[in-house]
Amino acid sequence: MQLKFKVPIFDVKNLSFSVRGQDILSKISLEIYNGEYVAIIGPNGGGKTTLIRMLLGLEKPTSGEVRLFGKKLKNFNEWHKIGFVPQRASHVDANFPATVEDIVNMGRVAKRGVFTGFSKEDSQMVHDAMKKMDIVQLKDKMVGTLSGGQRQRTMIARALASSPEILILDEPNTGVDAVSQQRFYKLLSKLNKEENITIVFITHDVGVIADDIGRLFTINQKATICNNPKEALSCEDMTELYGIEAHLLHNHKHEH
Amino acid sequence: MFEMFEYDFMQRAFVAGLFIAVLASISGTFIVLKRYSLMSETLAHSALVGVAVGLVAGYNPLWVAVVVAILSAWLIEYLRSSFSLYSDAILSIILSGSLALAVIIVSLGGAFNNSLFSYLFGSILSVTDEDVITIVIFGSLALALLLMFSKELYFIAYDEEVAQTSGIRVKLLNFLLVTVVAIIIALSIRVVGSLLIGALMVIPTAAALQYRVGFRNTMLISLFFALSSVIFGMTLSYYFSLPSGATIVLSVIAFFVISLVVNKK
Numbered sequence: 001m002q003l004k005f006k007v008p009i010f011d012v013k014n015l016s017f018s019v020r021g022q023d024i025l026s027k028i029s030l031e032i033y034n035g036e037y038v039a040i041i042g043p044n045g046g047g048k049t050t051l052i053r054m055l056l057g058l059e060k061p062t063s064g065e066v067r068l069f070g071k072k073l074k075n076f077n078e079w080h081k082i083g084f085v086p087q088r089a090s091h092v093d094a095n096f097p098a099t100v101e102d103i104v105n106m107g108r109v110a111k112r113g114v115f116t117g118f119s120k121e122d123s124q125m126v127h128d129a130m131k132k133m134d135i136v137q138l139k140d141k142m143v144g145t146l147s148g149g150q151r152q153r154t155m156i157a158r159a160l161a162s163s164p165e166i167l168i169l170d171e172p173n174t175g176v177d178a179v180s181q182q183r184f185y186k187l188l189s190k191l192n193k194e195e196n197i198t199i200v201f202i203t204h205d206v207g208v209i210a211d212d213i214g215r216l217f218t219i220n221q222k223a224t225i226c227n228n229p230k231e232a233l234s235c236e237d238m239t240e241l242y243g244i245e246a247h248l249l250h251n252h253k254h255e256h
Numbered sequence: 257m258f259e260m261f262e263y264d265f266m267q268r269a270f271v272a273g274l275f276i277a278v279l280a281s282i283s284g285t286f287i288v289l290k291r292y293s294l295m296s297e298t299l300a301h302s303a304l305v306g307v308a309v310g311l312v313a314g315y316n317p318l319w320v321a322v323v324v325a326i327l328s329a330w331l332i333e334y335l336r337s338s339f340s341l342y343s344d345a346i347l348s349i350i351l352s353g354s355l356a357l358a359v360i361i362v363s364l365g366g367a368f369n370n371s372l373f374s375y376l377f378g379s380i381l382s383v384t385d386e387d388v389i390t391i392v393i394f395g396s397l398a399l400a401l402l403l404m405f406s407k408e409l410y411f412i413a414y415d416e417e418v419a420q421t422s423g424i425r426v427k428l429l430n431f432l433l434v435t436v437v438a439i440i441i442a443l444s445i446r447v448v449g450s451l452l453i454g455a456l457m458v459i460p461t462a463a464a465l466q467y468r469v470g471f472r473n474t475m476l477i478s479l480f481f482a483l484s485s486v487i488f489g490m491t492l493s494y495y496f497s498l499p500s501g502a503t504i505v506l507s508v509i510a511f512f513v514i515s516l517v518v519n520k521k
Contacts, residue, residue: 056421079423086418095465096289096414097474106411110423142468162422 007070008033009166009198010055015064017050024050026221027064032200034165037192037212040202042219048202049087051219052170056084080111083159083197085152087170094144100154101139104130107161129160133187149180153187160191166198167191173203260494269380269500272391273447273486277456279395279440280448281482282402284457285475286433288465289413295332295434296441297454298347301354302328303442304450307375308358312365317375318390321445325438328354333434337427378449378501380493391443398436398443409433410471447490449501456482459508463515481511 008031015028025047032038042048053059055066057073068076107129108122130136133153138146143154152172159167167188173181189212191197260266287296306324310317332350336343362372374382402409411419412426420426437457444453464477489504496503 058417058420077423079421082421084418084421086415095468097465097469097471098414099470102410102471103414105407106414106419107422109407109411110419112407140470142470144468 006033008067009069010200011067011070012055013065013067015051015054015066016062017047017054017059018062023221025054025219028219028222030217032166032198034198035192035196036198036200037189037214038198038200038217039213039215040200040217040219042204044204046204046220048204048219049170052084052168052200052202056082056168080162081165083107083156083162083164083167085155085159085167085169085172087174096144098143099140100130100135100143100146100157101126103143103154104135104139104157104161107158111162125163126161129157132160132191133157147180148175149177149184152176152180152184156187160197164197166200169199169201171202171204260491265381265383266490266494268383268385268388269447269490270487272383272388273380273490273500273504274483275391275395276440276444276447277482277486278479279399280444280453280456281460281478282399282475283433283437283440284461284482285464285478286402286406286409286413287437288458288461289410290433292434292437293454293458294344294347294351295329296437296457298332298351298354299325299329299434299438299441300445300450300453301351301358303438303445304358304375305354305361306442307372307445307450308361308365311371312361316386316390318387318442318446321442322394322439325442326435329434329438330431333431337430374449374499375445376449376451376501377499378445378447378452378504380447380490380500383446387446391446394439394443398439401432401436405429405432447486447500448504449499452501452505455505456485456508459505459512460485463508463512466515466519468519481508481515485511 010030010032012028012030015025016023017025028051040048040051050059054061055068057066057076066073069078069081104126105118105122108118108125112118112122127136130139133156135150135153135157138150138154143151146154156167156169156172169188172184176184188199188201192199192212261270284296287293303321303325305328306321307317309315309324310320313320328350332346335341335346371382373379408419408424408429411422411424412429416426441450441453441457444456448456460478460481461474463481464474467474467477469477485504485508488507490500492498492503492507493500
């Protein structure tokens with residue numbers, strides 16, 4: 001209950017989105033607080049990415065309101081507090097002329113004033129972000145030549161370089177092998193616990209929900225919020241959410 | 257070979273040409289990475305409308321070309337961001353529309369002559385002192401803007417939406433980029449010609465990309481190719497009395513082919 005007195009990072013009220021009369025999302029209300037570790041799951045086409053795009057001002061809602069750190073979206077200007085890693089981050093154009101360091105440097109661009117160059121602080125933050133993601137040794141490599149896991153860590157390092165308070169990852173595991181995924185969840189959890197970075201990640205894959213997730217939002221046009229993900233992921237919920245029998249997943253969850 | 261510099265017109269052409277090489281290759285890096293390559297062709301044709309108006313109405317064609325190219329760039333950017341039209345279709349419509357308009361203006365004004373030919377393919381003989389001054393003033397301004405926002409523009413070229421969610425004013429900077437490109441193109445048509453300037457913007461970067469190096473080095477390689485092409489091209493133009501735009505473009509294509517072969521996997 002203590003949470004209620006704090007200003008939420010995201011405060012979403014009655015958010016709806018429709019395209020040509022067809023509802024993609026209807027009346028979504030949710031709050032995400034500082035320090036939380038939240039997963040948003042739902043089937044492909046269920047509106048997860050649309051929700052995130054609306055939260056970030058990339059898409060205009062049909063109705064409803066989004067507040068970021070207590071401010072209305074149009075008045076919000078502290079974007080460096082938000083680190084966003086989009087879904088397509090894993091499909092980098094192989095020919096784009098960028099080294100790992102070039103990409104991570106981008107994380108500092110918006111923070112810098114127009115007439116100021118790259119400062120010592122900037123380089124230090126870039127280095128720290130690469131160190132956290134364990135990619136310092138890759139800094140001169142071209143992004144096109146990286147493996148899926150290395151690329152994923154580079155994209156997150158870019159987001160971390162602006163020292164964000166919240167990290168939003170859309171389907172971060174696309175094109176990443178199982179071993180890298182394990183390592184990735186450890187990293188996220190560490191960022192959440194040790195650096196107090198709020199984490200929101202979106203996935204369509206229920207099997208990857210990590211144990212340390214605090215809350216779970218399921219999105220399929222409507223949102224359901226579960227405060228205790230392990231108990232809430234019941235067979236019925238999953239069947240309703242995905243429209244398929246989900247007993248295998250259910251068993252899998254209980255093995256842990 | 258240095259005897260050519262004894263002539264004033266060659267000195268002017270070289271100052272203008274080298275300046276244009278710097279402008280075209282640096283702005284070209286962003287244009288190519290943003291997949292705006294066709295944009296440079298379109299703006300060059302729009303600039304031609306300005307040249308036509310200038311020739312017929314008796315104003316300095318270069319100045320009118322700058323204005324018309326900027327207006328055209330804004331129109332393209334507005335259509336691209338406000339309507340759900342394919343951007344290459346928009347570019348193609350404006351490209352042919354501009355050319356048609358330019359030809360009609362020139363025909364009605366009875367100015368279809370050598371002077372227009374030089375604006376189409378470039379001519380080292382036609383560069384005046386006034387042109388050099390115009391190129392240096394506007395060009396310096398354009399270059400300063402590009403360099404000031406190069407990190408932002410690079411980020412936008414990499415991923416427009418992530419740049420936006422990082423707090424970068426993407427729409428404004430996109431307008432700035434197309435405006436700067438419009439200015440550069442309009443300034444370049446004296447030396448390179450409106451039908452060929454697109455090549456000087458796009459090909460040096462396309463060649464530099466073959467080396468698969470980071471952003472800074474890609475830009476430097478592109479700059480080197482553009483400068484070398486202008487030097488070779490203008491020298492060939494002088495000795496063989498050929499339109500400078502054509503010899504410059506063939507030189508830059510030679511660099512492109514060499515880069516392709518050298519970097520073949």
